[in-house]
Amino acid sequence: MRESAVYQIEKLKKEYSRRIVIDIEQLEIRAGEIFAIVGPSGAGKSSLLRLLNFLETPTAGQIFYRGQMQNGNAPLAVRREITTVFQRPVLLRGSVRENIAYGMHLRGERANGRVDELLATIGLQSLARASAVKLSGGEMQRVALARALVIEPRVLLLDEPTANLDPHNVALIEAIVREHNRARGTTIVLVTHNVFQAKRLAHRVGLMLGGRIVEVNDTAAFFDSPRDPRTAAFVRGEMVY
């Protein structure tokens, strides 16, 4: 396994009610990269993220995280290095500030300057004391992102984080993700069905179809000279799904 790999996946399978949703022969995710997984709905992208966050147990195969093989019941210390921002943000009752500090609270840490810094980053300082569950969809997703970033994860998993958001919120969230990756070297796995977003953000892109990884390549090569005809069709928007 390469030194720089955060995840190394071998013969990974996940089944729900005997239906195979993940069937990946081999996949590597490198430290410090933004790796985008694109593909149509139902391709298994979100299921893969849940496995990478060790929220579920694989049916078969192995996931090596930083060189150590982990099953679904990864130790708490490992789980706490990874977090996910889901497509639909689920905020807790309480203020915006309390929500952002939640991960710190779980770790027995007190809210500190990082919370204020992130409130400024997401542009919600004026709403710090407002009820989080009364925010707009875009504001909620920004809070969910700040809540994930405040714990300074080694790996940030983003599951369609900007689906259904307006262009302003999309641009803001993309800028925060890009800057966080650049400044802190956080490994980011982005699941999206938006090829343009993958092109804007990712260092490498993988296409997922029917639970399988069809092709992984550097972003430029993935879009400009895809090796697999299915990738070419997907990139050109010709894939009907």
Add this chain to the structure above:
Amino acid sequence: MDEIFSGLAHAIQLLVSADPALMEIVILSLQVSGIALALSAIAGVPIGAALGLSRLRARGLITALLYTGMGLPPVVVGLFVYLMLSRSGPFGSLAWLFTPNAMIVAQTIIAFPLVAGLTMAAVQGVDPALRVQVRSLGATRAQEIWAVLREARVGVIAAIVAAFGGVISEVGAVMLVGGNIEGKTRVLTTAIVLNTRTGDFALALALGIILLTLAFIANVAMLQLQGKE
């Protein structure tokens, strides 16, 4: 009609003057229902929460039993407790029949399914995605459960308030097991029944007003709590 108005006037006078006989009844009612509510909450909240969080196969059956319990006629509960505590019953040696203890037992049985059932519903009503989200943020199993309970807290408070409303206003059970003994087991509802029968409408109305006021205060408190969320 005149009788009602003069009764109301007398009722207000009794309330304003804090009539000792009236206050004794009010205090005993609050003691009996308060203790019954506390006991049912101590047992009902954890059990309801556990049922709401569990994936037991028998959960459907337990839910049906709890919901049936929520509709238990108080007089039937009173009859059951009476039989249990009567001299020939299994707990007759306690000598609790016609004491406030018997009334507390009966009201605890009435309140428990309400607290447990509504707590379970409140916990089940929490977005299932919340558990996955907090786990993803690094929550332990205990922290995950605590997060769900915290989200359900308004529903849990509503469960306790509903149970309070149920026990403070019931008459069948406390009448049977308490016996409505003056200065010993007479509470608001049994006193209303007695005073209506004897034609003392003023006292009956005064007691009715207090009963309504207590229910009103409990509901206002619940709405205040909900408003803060």
